[in-house]
Amino acid sequence: MVLLTIGDIDCSYGSVNVLKDVHFAVKSGEFLGILGPNGSGKTTLLRSISRVLKPQKGVILIDDKDIYGMKSVDVAKQLAVVPQSTPVTFDFTSLEVVLMGRNPHMPRFKMESKEDLAIARNSMELTRTWEFADRPVTELSGGEMQRVIIARALTQEPKILLLDEPTTHLDISNQLEIMDLIKHLCKTKELLIVAVFHDFNLAARYCDSIILLNDGKIVAVGKSNETLTSENVRKVFSVDTIVKKHPVTGFLHVIPLSRPINQQQKSLSIHLICGCGTGSPLMKILKDEGYFVTAGVLNLLDTDQETAQLLKIPITSEAPFSPITEDAHTANLKMISKANVIVITPTQFGDGNLRNLDAAETALKEGIPVILLEDGSIEERDFTNGKATNYLTKLKNNGAITVKNTSELLHLLDKLENKNNKNSHQKKEP
Amino acid sequence: MKTDTETAHLRRVSHWKIYLVTLLIAFGAVFVLSLNLGYAPIPFSDILTILAKQVPILQNLVDSSSITQTAEVIITQIRLPRVICGALVGAALATAGVTYQGIFRNPMADPYIIGASTGASVGSALVIVLGVGVSLLGVNTLQILAFVGSLTTVLLVYTISRVGSRVPVTTLLLTGIAVSLFQNAIVTYMKTIASDKLLHGLTFWIIGSLAPTENWEKVWAVLPLIIVGAVVAYMYSRDLNILALGEDQAQHLGVEIEKVKRILLVSGALMTAAAVSISGLIGFVGLIIPHLTRVLIGPDHRVLLPTSAIVGAAFLMICDALSRVVMGSGEAPVGIITALSGAPFFIFLLRRKKKGYAV
Numbered sequence A: 001m002v003l004l005t006i007g008d009i010d011c012s013y014g015s016v017n018v019l020k021d022v023h024f025a026v027k028s029g030e031f032l033g034i035l036g037p038n039g040s041g042k043t044t045l046l047r048s049i050s051r052v053l054k055p056q057k058g059v060i061l062i063d064d065k066d067i068y069g070m071k072s073v074d075v076a077k078q079l080a081v082v083p084q085s086t087p088v089t090f091d092f093t094s095l096e097v098v099l100m101g102r103n104p105h106m107p108r109f110k111m112e113s114k115e116d117l118a119i120a121r122n123s124m125e126l127t128r129t130w131e132f133a134d135r136p137v138t139e140l141s142g143g144e145m146q147r148v149i150i151a152r153a154l155t156q157e158p159k160i161l162l163l164d165e166p167t168t169h170l171d172i173s174n175q176l177e178i179m180d181l182i183k184h185l186c187k188t189k190e191l192l193i194v195a196v197f198h199d200f201n202l203a204a205r206y207c208d209s210i211i212l213l214n215d216g217k218i219v220a221v222g223k224s225n226e227t228l229t230s231e232n233v234r235k236v237f238s239v240d241t242i243v244k245k246h247p248v249t250g251f252l253h254v255i256p257l258s259r260p261i262n263q264q265q266k267s268l269s270i271h272l273i274c275g276c277g278t279g280s281p282l283m284k285i286l287k288d289e290g291y292f293v294t295a296g297v298l299n300l301l302d303t304d305q306e307t308a309q310l311l312k313i314p315i316t317s318e319a320p321f322s323p324i325t326e327d328a329h330t331a332n333l334k335m336i337s338k339a340n341v342i343v344i345t346p347t348q349f350g351d352g353n354l355r356n357l358d359a360a361e362t363a364l365k366e367g368i369p370v371i372l373l374e375d376g377s378i379e380e381r382d383f384t385n386g387k388a389t390n391y392l393t394k395l396k397n398n399g400a401i402t403v404k405n406t407s408e409l410l411h412l413l414d415k416l417e418n419k420n421n422k423n424s425h426q427k428k429e430p
Numbered sequence B: 001m002k003t004d005t006e007t008a009h010l011r012r013v014s015h016w017k018i019y020l021v022t023l024l025i026a027f028g029a030v031f032v033l034s035l036n037l038g039y040a041p042i043p044f045s046d047i048l049t050i051l052a053k054q055v056p057i058l059q060n061l062v063d064s065s066s067i068t069q070t071a072e073v074i075i076t077q078i079r080l081p082r083v084i085c086g087a088l089v090g091a092a093l094a095t096a097g098v099t100y101q102g103i104f105r106n107p108m109a110d111p112y113i114i115g116a117s118t119g120a121s122v123g124s125a126l127v128i129v130l131g132v133g134v135s136l137l138g139v140n141t142l143q144i145l146a147f148v149g150s151l152t153t154v155l156l157v158y159t160i161s162r163v164g165s166r167v168p169v170t171t172l173l174l175t176g177i178a179v180s181l182f183q184n185a186i187v188t189y190m191k192t193i194a195s196d197k198l199l200h201g202l203t204f205w206i207i208g209s210l211a212p213t214e215n216w217e218k219v220w221a222v223l224p225l226i227i228v229g230a231v232v233a234y235m236y237s238r239d240l241n242i243l244a245l246g247e248d249q250a251q252h253l254g255v256e257i258e259k260v261k262r263i264l265l266v267s268g269a270l271m272t273a274a275a276v277s278i279s280g281l282i283g284f285v286g287l288i289i290p291h292l293t294r295v296l297i298g299p300d301h302r303v304l305l306p307t308s309a310i311v312g313a314a315f316l317m318i319c320d321a322l323s324r325v326v327m328g329s330g331e332a333p334v335g336i337i338t339a340l341s342g343a344p345f346f347i348f349l350l351r352r353k354k355k356g357y358a359v
Helices: A042-049 A072-078 A094-105 A114-126 A142-155 A172-188 A200-206 A230-237 A280-289 A303-310 A326-337 A355-365 A387-397 A406-428 B004-036 B044-054 B069-103 B116-130 B141-160 B169-193 B196-207 B216-235 B237-243 B247-252 B257-279 B285-297 B301-325 B334-352
Strands: A003-013 A016-027 A031-035 A057-062 A079-082 A160-164 A192-197 A209-214 A217-223 A241-245 A252-256 A269-273 A292-299 A315-318 A341-344 A370-373 A401-403
Touching: A003 A042, A016 A042, A016 A057, A016 A192, A016 A217, A031 A042, A031 A172, A031 A200, A042 A160, A042 A192, A072 A079, A072 A094, A079 A142, A079 B247, A094 A114, A094 A142, A094 B237, A114 A142, A142 A172, A160 A172, A172 A192, A172 A200, A192 A200, A200 A252, A209 A230, A217 A230, A230 A241, A269 A280, A269 A355, A280 A292, A280 A303, A280 A406, A292 A303, A292 A326, A292 A355, A303 A315, A315 A326, A326 A355, A341 A355, A341 A406, A355 A370, A355 A387, A370 A387, A370 A406, A401 A406, B004 B044, B004 B069, B004 B285, B004 B301, B044 B069, B069 B216, B069 B237, B069 B257, B069 B285, B069 B301, B116 B141, B116 B169, B116 B196, B116 B257, B141 B169, B141 B216, B141 B257, B169 B196, B216 B237, B216 B257, B216 B301, B237 B247, B237 B257, B237 B301, B247 B257, B285 B301, B285 B334, B301 B334
Parallel strands: A031 A192, A031 A209, A079 A160, A160 A192, A269 A292, A269 A341, A292 A315, A341 A370, A370 A401
Antiparallel strands: A003 A016, A003 A057, A209 A217, A241 A252
16 A cells, blocks of 8 residues: 655746646546646656656655655666557667566666566566567567566556556557556555546546646546546636536546637527437537527437537427427426527427428428528427428428538528628618 | 587587687787788798797797898887787777676667767867876876776766766666767867867877887886776676666665676776777777677677677777778778778678667
């Protein structure tokens, strides 16, 4: 059992302060992830924990010993580091590089013993590198090399393993294999792991807890699901994200949307009639364009309803899997009456949501333009024995406009927006 | 239970011993051959007898009645010190080359490039031009100034290229090149202002020659310095291995990086200065021999350092022997021979095994 304590450290390169009052503690068997944008001090933090860069203020303790008061060799017996990549100058074989991990345990003039060789072999078998033990490391691929470096770190027989974006340059299968191995070692060998990530999903998948670092300061610390929230991510990375549990893996999943665009607010208010995810991309696009967006009626737990919630779009909603009730319909009509344009997405229509088309008809009668986003697949989407198709044909006959794709829609909306601006301008004139 | 790879690794380690023994035998052969070459013909049997005569136990076992007094003087007082100096200079330059290449993780680093050699040459040239070459207690001022020049230059280069607590390889190499060009200019200037009498000696010495080493005084002057430098480098051979992974990782593996670097820079400067002080600037040995030896036995410094020393010694002995015979009665400076044979060989090496040796 070992405890790593980072006590209020300040670190700087020259006059540039990189870390400020960073403090946390980790113990054996825990997997801690550090996330933060470029230049937030992640690597600096790792370098100071690995006794390379002495902090100006504060202490770093292994159990109760200050690592900067310990000999380099004694720290190396307890703590190993796996960097992003390791360019090796001369063509040492994989085995020779792995055996270098025995250095802190060997007296100066000794050659490696059979025990050292056995330890090296064991860690090479764990990392599947034994098969190319006698190949020069200069001939290995990125993934193979990184596994060799991990084998070398394990050969140090450390209690603490620090990883600096260990899988950044690797393909997905290598990434998972290496991280699975590290996670396994963390749990079975009670290794204490501190790893820097810049991939949220990888961090969420493997870390017990996460530290979010920004400008050298800790912004959030705690269990992965407490730290990785869309609010925290926006605060640190200024990017809008959707954070949810992935239905298949059960891990938190961070989906970046886009950097917030400083779009001028437009005058049009658009009401979407959508469902089953057909409105989700449109909600994001229209919102980014600066339109005021509403939607309804959507059943709770519908993908579009979830998106609307994430994007903070006002909607009228109905209970999950229930037909639209009179109340919801009325609320929807009220919402529609405030809209300047209605857009109907190519969603599925059943008896449950047929009332939405009725609402569209009402809107059209009241003079609100209705736009149909059509992909020509109405027969496949109509589960009402043609009732929906009839509604749509009627809408078209009464002046609803059909567009084929999003860009046509945006073009049309742009025209309506200009017209709307002119109208309001003229109204003001007299 | 041993697998093939384990056996292979152990075999590789035991191969080192075979290499070392073979190289030592070759070294011995080159040594005797070098003693044979020269203006006065002395047969091998006589050389071996004379050599045996110098060893107390063998002295009584050999019949030295047929050996002339002249032959014995030529061998023991002229050729032997010169050949030994050649071996020492070759070993010193090769060892310094391995050390610098290891510290700077750059196969191009050698005593020249980081200024150790030119630093020593400025010190030595100064002594020659000013005519202050005096001997105190067996060590002459030329050697002292060569060491001072070499170490000062290495430390200067090291300090200039230092950023914070570390020395990035690129800045170090660039600083080394700039500083040695500067020093070359100083030496060339000294050459221009030197009197005709000094000019010949200075030129001969700048190109590099073992001609001035035909006395035992030179051997004793540099032997301890080179031994100390080589032993110190050997003590840190495992640290040099680990340095190949980069300075941060070496530190993670328990190497006190700044301390080790400082010690090795001083030991390299010591060996370079000792070599330059008796033979002038002999190029290419510090660059080529480590490469050649690495191809032969691999990059492990624990075996690379001693084998490079032996190979370097043998190489310079051969070059010196050639320098004595190629021109008939005269003598070509050995520096020309090392450059003429070394440069094409170096290019061949680069072409043959680009990967891993590419600069």
